[in-house]
Amino acid sequence: MNKQPLRKVRVNLEEHGYDILIGEKWLEQLAIYLNFISNSSKLMLISDRNVYALAGEKVLHILREAGFQVHSAVLPGGEGCKNLTVMSWLYEQMLGFGLDRKSTVLALGGGIVGDVAGFAAATYMRGIGYIQIPTTLLALVDSSVGGKTGVNLPQGKNLVGAFYQPGLVFADLNFINSLPEKEYLTGLAEVIKYGIIWDKELFNYLEENRNKVISRDRSCLTGIVARCCEIKAEIVGQDEKESGLRALLNLGHTFGHAFEALTGYKGFTHGEAVAVGMIYAARLAVVRGLISRSQSDRIASLIENYGLPVSYGDLSAGDIIDSMYRDKKTVAGKIKFIVPTGIGVSEVVSDVAEEQLLQILKL
Ligand SMILES: NC(=O)c1ccc[n+]([C@@H]2O[C@H](COP(=O)([O-])OP(=O)(O)OC[C@H]3O[C@@H](n4cnc5c(N)ncnc54)[C@H](O)[C@@H]3O)[C@@H](O)[C@H]2O)c1
Ligand SMILES: O=C(O)C(=O)C[C@@H](O)[C@H](O)[C@H](O)COP(=O)(O)O
Ligand SMILES: [Zn+2]
Secondary structure, rough: OOOOOOOOEEOOOOOOOOOEEEOOOOOOHHHHHHHHOOOOOOEEEEEEEHHHHHHHHHHHHHHOOOOOEEEEEEEOOOOOHHHHHHHHHHHHHHHOOEEEEEEEEEEEEEEEHHHHHHEEEEEEEEEEEEEEOOOHHHHHHHHHOOEEEEEOOEEEEEEEEEEEOOOOOEEEEEHHHHHOOOHHHHHHHHHHHHHEEHHHHHHOOOOOOOOHOOOOHHHHHHHHHHHHHHHHHHHHHHHHOOOOOOHHOOOOHHHHHHHHOOOOOOOHHHHHHHHHHHHHHHHHHOOOOOOOOOHHHHHHHHHHHOOOOOOOOOOOOHHHHHHHHOOOOEEEEEEEEEEEOOOOOOEEOOOOHHHHHHHHOOE
């Protein structure tokens, strides 16, 4: 049976535009949608241990049955493997399997696999094709789309990387079934982000349909994933390399990346750190007179009601500020923050004094 995607979202770019195909229980159809890749070119499936155990062999089988030559490389998984040591190991694997400039990488996994495999594709032999097959909610709604690839340094998140777009995002919502609760909530943090920065209706929907969303109701999830992909495609289509608008997708990340780095990438998942960061971004907006206290409280309540953390624990405010100076958005010593200016609207501010930061970090 040839199953069709439930939804299709196009990322319109001058060069390298691509489709996000969202389907359900349709992994078997993957090879059909790889028809733009020559059977003679080698494929490399990159995954992590958990996802490989879940679906790796199945994907290899599907592709081999369709005549592709495919090898696999399995990462240990977790934020701890998003680094240059793992990249270097991956290049060895790619060379060892004889990947050439016509080869294609398939990133089967969450945001970690997607970012690492995407960066490997961006840099191996100066760039080969790759495809995203997202398996976490976070990857479905955010990381598989838009072409941000890269790795962390001990000093900070994603400090080495490239903008490099995939040729296709092949999304199967069925992967959400096996996702642990913590990882599901992590993805919801980025979903909430879209509601705050861009889409008031999405925000209201999340407020009004908490139980359905939490219980992973399928039709509700299809709508959420498609809407988030549409928003991201719209933003990336207007500003692929983050010269302006795209920075809005970083709401909560200036704080969040600092929380992640300061806890050695072990204290928070990415989405959890972003959740806390969004609360602080909203507080910053309040002290700058950009939103009302009640709107900021509404944002914090939504985050809390979805079971996400609301505090950065016992980190020091001074260390957080020092870490934020290393954020990629910091230019000429000015840290940039994305702040909500209402529900569904946001802007960038970059003239925040340290005293103001200390004031809100101590709230
Ligand atoms: N490139 C971007 O635009 C972008 C956007 C957002 C986040 N990110 C990055 O994404 C990373 C976080 O991604 P993540 O939250 O997906 O984490 P992840 O990739 O580590 O996945 C979370 C955990 O879930 C497991 N898993 C994955 N799919 C599963 C499934 N279907 N069933 C059961 N277990 C499964 C993984 O093995 C892992 O243990 C961070 O490094 C973050 O910086 C990138
Ligand atoms: O795609 C984007 O643009 C984003 O900012 C999405 C974020 O959710 C994501 O975490 C991204 O990797 C952060 O970007 P960075 O440039 O701050 O590393
Ligand atoms: Zn993020």
